[in-house]
Amino acid sequence: MTVPRIKKGDLVQVVTGKDRGKRGKVLQVLSKYERIVVENLNLMTKNVRARREREKGQRIQFASPLHLSNVQLICGQCGRLTRPMVKRLGEKKVRSCAKCHETL
Numbered sequence: 001m002t003v004p005r006i007k008k009g010d011l012v013q014v015v016t017g018k019d020r021g022k023r024g025k026v027l028q029v030l031s032k033y034e035r036i037v038v039e040n041l042n043l044m045t046k047n048v049r050a051r052r053e054r055e056k057g058q059r060i061q062f063a064s065p066l067h068l069s070n071v072q073l074i075c076g077q078c079g080r081l082t083r084p085m086v087k088r089l090g091e092k093k094v095r096s097c098a099k100c101h102e103t104l
């Protein structure tokens with residue numbers, strides 16, 4: 001079993017693109033695509049046209065997935081940007097912070 005680098009509920013910081021430096025909570029992990037959806041980050045606007053008469057067209061904002069390589073994990077223990085390491089705890093493998101070595 002591999003240990004996921006980033007899990008749902010983690011706090012991450014964007015390192016590239018227009019949202020560089022912004023932080024947010026991970027809402028969804030799309031492991032197959034190596035992408036994650038972060039709350040209020042990488043927002044896209046979609047214009048939805050009225051399909052029927054009397055229905056209004058709308059602009060919908062949604063968080064679009066970011067690639068894992070564009071974000072960095074923020075350690076919940078020390079609050080620093082970090083790269084999770086995999087640590088063995090008996091039979092189990094867990095993530096740990098590269099900076100403070102706490103289990104994440």
Ligand SMILES: [Zn+2]
Nearest residue numbers: 075078097100
């Ligand atoms: Zn840490």
